[in-house]
Amino acid sequence: MTGISTNAIHADQVLNRVTDVVPPINVTTTFRYPSNPNDIRPATDYQSDSYDPSSDTPIYSRLGHPNSTRVEKILSKLLDGEVIAYNSGLSAFFAAIMYFNPKTVAIGDGYHGCHGILNLLSRNYNVKIVNLDQLDQLKEGDLIHVETPENPYSIVHDIEYYVNKAKSIGAKVLVDATFAPPPLSNPFDFGVDMIMHSATKYFGGHSDLLAGCLITKDPKVKIQLATDRIFLGTNIANLESYLLLRSLRTYELRIKQQSESATKIVKYLVENKNNYPTLDKIHHSSLQTESFVLKQMKGGHSPVFSIELNEIEKAKSLPSKLKYFQHATSLGGVESLIEWRAVTDANARKTLLRVSVGIENVEDLISDLDQALRQ
Ligand SMILES: Cc1ncc(COP(=O)(O)O)c(C=O)c1O
Known part of the structure; x- marks a missing residue:
């Protein structure tokens, strides 16, 4: 094929x-x-x-x-x-x-x-x-x-x-x-x-x-x-x-890198969660254990994941501490985005931030999140 x-x-x-x-x-x-x-x-x-x-x-x-x-x-x-x-x-x-x-x-x-x-x-x-x-x-x-x-x-x-x-x-x-x-x-x-x-x-x-x-x-x-x-x-x-x-024309290159980077970032956050006292939960299919997950996600996980902080005000202000993640809605673009989801989704928990991973260098994205979550 x-x-x-x-x-x-x-x-x-x-x-x-x-x-x-x-x-x-x-x-x-x-x-x-x-x-x-x-x-x-x-x-x-x-x-x-x-x-x-x-x-x-x-x-x-x-x-x-x-x-x-x-x-x-x-x-x-x-x-x-x-x-x-x-x-x-x-x-x-x-x-x-x-x-x-x-x-x-x-x-x-x-x-x-x-x-x-x-x-x-x-x-x-x-x-x-x-x-x-x-x-x-x-x-x-x-x-x-x-x-x-x-x-x-x-x-x-x-x-x-x-x-x-x-x-x-x-x-x-x-x-x-x-x-x-x-x-x-x-x-x-x-x-x-x-x-x-x-x-x-x-x-x-x-x-x-x-x-x-x-x-x-x-x-x-x-x-x-x-x-x-x-x-x-x-x-x-x-x-x-x-x-x-x-x-x-460039779709395959982008989606593969975005998926790999998101999965790497999620893994990093999970492994280093103790360094971030405000980080309460991380949501992503790479953390699901049901057998159907890998059967369905046969080519990798979504470049989108979500995190929850332990206080609403902290969740609201996290985007302003980031250098590369733009505070905006939507997903899928070459630029990484983070959204305090309550802005566009009336049903979203107010401690929730949705992250869309772009094609920037993944180490840069990890250190950006690291410095913001430590603040
Ligand atoms: C899962 C999902 N389905 C459908 C839509 C609607 O797409 P559009 O904004 O292109 O109308 C969106 C938009 O964010 C979405 O995230």
Whole structure:
């Protein structure tokens, strides 16, 4: 099988339209129809099961455009399925919910934005929201949404358990694998129905674009998602696609280093915890002992981990003592970030700090954390 970086750099070559080594940014929203009248098709031809508006001859950029098609081509190689790109991770989640159309959704803690979308659906359409330990309330056609590793603790959930439960009910499983994209994990190994990623994070990798994607094994589902996306108006934009393509070229180098560095930092903090009287807890999947964890995290652990300090004020002020970790939300970028999580997540414990490890020298990052935690 071709390697991740080879695909990230070359999988879109088949779509070259010009001789440029770096694909141009196509800013056009509309595309000329063929000059030969025999090649012009009426709209009724587009309503077939085999017409894919995301990748056939471009018509209008809300359906698909050369840069989004390239992004999807590369991501489909990296993510082991058919990929549809969106203008944010939350757009991808919303599109998945529209597709599955469940009456009840089981969801864990996870990213508060996904809960926000479900709350809207609950308010307007009475969609019922239950916890992951209330699966007995699910019926055929309902949905189990598993975020793993889960925000903000970067703790891994047993995907196989939820897939087996879903099968026994006739429900579907959607996994948000934003915290651990390939080669770290691949939820398809455990038979899930669909995967989502916020591509804003590791695929983008430079904190300068918003994007998301859904991955399915079924080409028919992909066509349905591409058709739905026309009317949701949530295709990834031209310039964002270009930035994402640029970022994907270096994706494998970044994710591997970020994962290795985070695991090393967590290990260091655990081994030296006695030096930091304010450090109360460290959360990361590398500290979990269940057998499913290593099975799922086959390529390494997430570059995100969390720590809890023993006092709220100390947690709030720790970011101001750090030199390299920027105090900001989000994750996945080349620069390390730390966030007093209570700023963006109303449910987060006020002693909690979420850390996203970038690609800086890991020894520099360790000494930065060391000096701040000693203060
Ligand atoms: C796990 C997870 N899923 C989804 C999202 C939403 O992605 P986006 O910000 O690209 O809409 C985020 C954003 O932080 C996230 O962390």
